[in-house]
Amino acid sequence: MNTNEILEVATYAGKIMLESGAETYRVEETINRICKIYGVKEADSFATPTVIIVSVSNNGQTYSTVKRISDRSVDLHKVDRVNDISRNIINDKLTIKTLNEKLRIIEKEERYSFYTTILFSAIGAFGFVFLFQGSFRDAVSAFFIGLVVKYFSIKCENIEINSFFITSISAGILALLAIISIKIGLANDMDKVIIGSIMLLVPGLSITNAIRDTVAGDLVSGVARAADAFLTAIAVAVGTGIVLSFWIRVFGGI
DSSP: OOHHHHHHHHHHHHHHHHHTTOOHHHHHHHHHHHHHHTTOSEEEEEEETTEEEEEEEETTEEEEEEEEOOOOOOOHHHHHHHHHHHHSHHHHTOOHHHHHHHHHHHHHOOSSOHHHHHHHHHHHHHHHHHHTTOOHHHHHHHHHHHHHHHHHHHHHHHTTOOHHHHHHHHHHHHHHHHHHHHHTTSOSOHHHHHHHHHTTTOOHHHHHHHHHHHHTTOHHHHHHHHHHHHHHHHHHHHHHHHHHHHHHHHHSOO
């Protein structure tokens, strides 16, 4: 079997997982497992949130590849699918070509439809308001704000705007809509509306994976994910802070 082909397919599997929010150890484990199942004697992989480096040795020769990771999202269904396929290669008697075809199908799958994503994001914002002891009117406001913010975020992602600016502008829009909802009497507590809606922008998976990777000893990946979460938090603070500060300075209060 062609060692280069095995290397490319295994790295491709790792790339899909890393782009979908998988932990570093899971990505490396999957790559190494695929390589060894197809007969590679030695396989070593190194993954960070921005790059995958894989080196394999077979029949006295060493092959290496580097994959740059530029797109990162959260799609745990893809992580589960790739992980499941890699663990059932022998049982399903998959050839390297068949595995590659299955991985391409998984990569092209859409997580959810556009409208489903927007709707359940809004429902999430609605529910978080109650978690922070807000009223029903606050939750309704957060629901509509969640619709607008998620719609805006998806549209910006489609035209490939930098994620920092998407988060910052989304947070600003969120704060502005929360102020307006108070002014028109739709909501009672602006803080609860903002907190409930802002949960859509909180980098929960990045924080969780940063802690998981650091505890597991993957320090480079852990620090990188922590930095990503920190920058996202700054973007949220900048967006909401600018709008609230501007409103207070211009209109004298909320």
